[in-house]
Amino acid sequence: MAERAGIMRASVGIDYARYETGVLAFDYERMLADTGYDIAAAQAVQRETAVGDTPLVELHNITALVRRLASPGKGARIFVKDEAANPSGSFKDRRASLSVHEARRRGYPGVAAATSGNYGAAVASQAAKAGLRCIVVQEAFDSRGVAQPEIEEKTRACEAYGAEVIRLSVGPELFYVFLMVLRETGYFNASLYTPYSVLGIETLGHELAVQTKERTGRFPDVVIATHAGGGNVTGTARGLRKAGATDTQVIAASVDLAGLHMASDHDFNRKSFTTGHTGFSMPFTTWPDRADVPRNAARPLRYLDRFVTVTQGEVFYATQVLAELEGLERGPAGNTSLAAAFAIARELDEAQVVVVQETEYTGAGKHPIAQLNLARRMGIEVARGDPRDSRPGERILIPTHPAQIRVVDVDLDRVRRSYLRHALEGLAPGTRPGEADVRFLAEETRSSEDFVAEVIHEQAGTTG
Amino acid sequence: MTELTPKGTWVEIYRVILPAGERAPQVPEDTAGVPLVMRVKGWLAAPAAPGAEAEIVTPAGRRLRGTLVAVNPAYTHGFGPPIPELSGVGPEVRAILGGEAGDE
Ligand SMILES: Cc1ncc(COP(=O)(O)O)c(C=O)c1O
Numbered sequence: 001m002a003e004r005a006g007i008m009r010a011s012v013g014i015d016y017a018r019y020e021t022g023v024l025a026f027d028y029e030r031m032l033a034d035t036g037y038d039i040a041a042a043q044a045v046q047r048e049t050a051v052g053d054t055p056l057v058e059l060h061n062i063t064a065l066v067r068r069l070a071s072p073g074k075g076a077r078i079f080v081k082d083e084a085a086n087p088s089g090s091f092k093d094r095r096a097s098l099s100v101h102e103a104r105r106r107g108y109p110g111v112a113a114a115t116s117g118n119y120g121a122a123v124a125s126q127a128a129k130a131g132l133r134c135i136v137v138q139e140a141f142d143s144r145g146v147a148q149p150e151i152e153e154k155t156r157a158c159e160a161y162g163a164e165v166i167r168l169s170v171g172p173e174l175f176y177v178f179l180m181v182l183r184e185t186g187y188f189n190a191s192l193y194t195p196y197s198v199l200g201i202e203t204l205g206h207e208l209a210v211q212t213k214e215r216t217g218r219f220p221d222v223v224i225a226t227h228a229g230g231g232n233v234t235g236t237a238r239g240l241r242k243a244g245a246t247d248t249q250v251i252a253a254s255v256d257l258a259g260l261h262m263a264s265d266h267d268f269n270r271k272s273f274t275t276g277h278t279g280f281s282m283p284f285t286t287w288p289d290r291a292d293v294p295r296n297a298a299r300p301l302r303y304l305d306r307f308v309t310v311t312q313g314e315v316f317y318a319t320q321v322l323a324e325l326e327g328l329e330r331g332p333a334g335n336t337s338l339a340a341a342f343a344i345a346r347e348l349d350e351a352q353v354v355v356v357q358e359t360e361y362t363g364a365g366k367h368p369i370a371q372l373n374l375a376r377r378m379g380i381e382v383a384r385g386d387p388r389d390s391r392p393g394e395r396i397l398i399p400t401h402p403a404q405i406r407v408v409d410v411d412l413d414r415v416r417r418s419y420l421r422h423a424l425e426g427l428a429p430g431t432r433p434g435e436a437d438v439r440f441l442a443e444e445t446r447s448s449e450d451f452v453a454e455v456i457h458e459q460a461g462t463t464g
Numbered sequence: 465m466t467e468l469t470p471k472g473t474w475v476e477i478y479r480v481i482l483p484a485g486e487r488a489p490q491v492p493e494d495t496a497g498v499p500l501v502m503r504v505k506g507w508l509a510a511p512a513a514p515g516a517e518a519e520i521v522t523p524a525g526r527r528l529r530g531t532l533v534a535v536n537p538a539y540t541h542g543f544g545p546p547i548p549e550l551s552g553v554g555p556e557v558r559a560i561l562g563g564e565a566g567d568e
Pocket residue numbers: 090091092117118119226227228229230231232233275276333334358359360
């Protein structure tokens with residue numbers, strides 16, 4: 001759609017073409033810097049609406065449990081950043097705050113967002129406080145009219161904040177509907193993927209670095225972030241660096257939903273997670289610029305030290321343990337990184353510190369009980385067992401022992417190659433990546449110019 | 465004669481956005497075989513009969529038309545019965561910790 005670029009530019013107020021520096025390359029840092037938000041500026045906006053400054057909670061009992069499973073001297077201290085304490089119940093308030101602030105500052109009549117998740121409630125909450133109108137477009141139910149209960153809860157929350165909610169059946173044409181809404185209303189596109197969105201998350205990484213240092217005398221050795229569209233790891237990693245925590249290892253964790261198709265009506269309600277899963281994180285890590293803005297500000301490959309998956313049953317187990325051992329009843333998707341922490345902390349020394357970077361609120365629909373009851377209704381087997389025998393969409397296994405929780409590493413080199421393939425496929429016919437492009441691709445994939453050159457060469461071989 | 469729902473009532477309308485067969489080319493077969501439909505809630509702009517065409521004013525102030533499918537629609541999501549496969553987890557991990565382990 002030729003109109004698309006024009007609508008997008010008007011709705012986010014960013015001329016993305018200005019940042020192009022090659023046939024593929026663009027100046028990512030300048031695109032972010034031009035917004036004018038450093039950590040202090042973002043914090044000032046966020047404090048106006050009680051966003052951020054969330055508690056860092058040491059999980060003493062889970063740490064003790066992990067040490068029972070670990071070799072002598074192993075079992076790092078585990079902390080969690082209780083992001084559920086934000087106004088709408090998740091770290092997404094950080095993301096929404098700068099967008100809504102900008103929308104108001106620049107005189108837009110309202111804000112719109114395409115999201116079926118926590119982000120909708122965050123935008124609606126921020127818009128309510130700012131006195132702006134709000135429209136949220138959700139993919140909400142399958143062709144039988146069965147709503148995914150977690151999304152139904154988000155519908156309710158958005159409506160509670162006074163937003164209009166457009167609920168759609170399954171399919172990627174949602175973005176067409178969203179574009180029409182932007183065109184009709186002239187609202188600000190509070191996209192998950194603008195610079196504002198990512199800069200709003202930097203405060204999370206910054207805060208947790210400072211808090212961890214205060215509490216333990218050191219920066220976190222490891223930060224684990226639940227990973228979907230990539231904003232969470234990107235913003236958090238950037239915030240860590242800005243706080244000086246340059247040696248902290250950043251690990252992304254996703255729920256493994258391999259085999260389930262994201263645009264499939266049939267598969268829609270066979271997923272017990274609506275975010276934090278590989279259905280988003282694989283496509284967005286291998287090609288971020290599939291978003292609803294021309295240049296995605298969430299570019300996870302630039303920041304990932306490690307990328308792991310866990311199973312649905314492991315996350316439900318971790319959620320139950322968090323409630324029963326730590327007295328924190330929190331939402332399931334945000335606990336993806338907690339499940340990974342069980343396995344990762346076990347291998348680290350006792351003196352080391354692991355920070356699970358978020359929690360989210362829980363409640364009706366948005367709860368392991370609601371999700372597992374839906375799974376059963378959809379004919380999915382729910383049982384106790386070794387999670388490695390589970391199968392997304394067919395069998396969910398709740399571990400019989402915490403030692404069964406493990407992480408499966410995603411091969412980052414393969415992800416890098418996949419990213420480069422996508423980038424090169426997108427080249428206009430007859431154009432070749434220049435020096436600036438090769439340098440850019442090396443930064444994008446956190447690899448080297450030699451690696452990029454090698455993959456370009458391989459690609460030329462396969463297509464030539 | 466069906467009774468009209470009064471103007472100002474909180475309702476939901478339904479509309480087909482794309483019929484089956486006219487879906488985006490990249491959607492899988494199962495999705496291509498069903499329509500893309502939309503549901504939106506708002507206040508009735510004028511009295512209307514359930515099942516008939518109606519106009520609403522949404523919370524954002526937009527006017528939208530569609531079939532009136534629900535009057536003051538309920539939020540039906542909840543929890544459902546407890547999941548026995550999860551209920552045992554707490555006692556088990558407390559037992560590993562060696563604390564007062566429930567029913568051990
Ligand atoms: C609670 C929670 N955690 C993590 C994520 C993942 O964030 P991102 O999509 O930026 O990777 C989401 C977003 O959907 C979320 O709602």
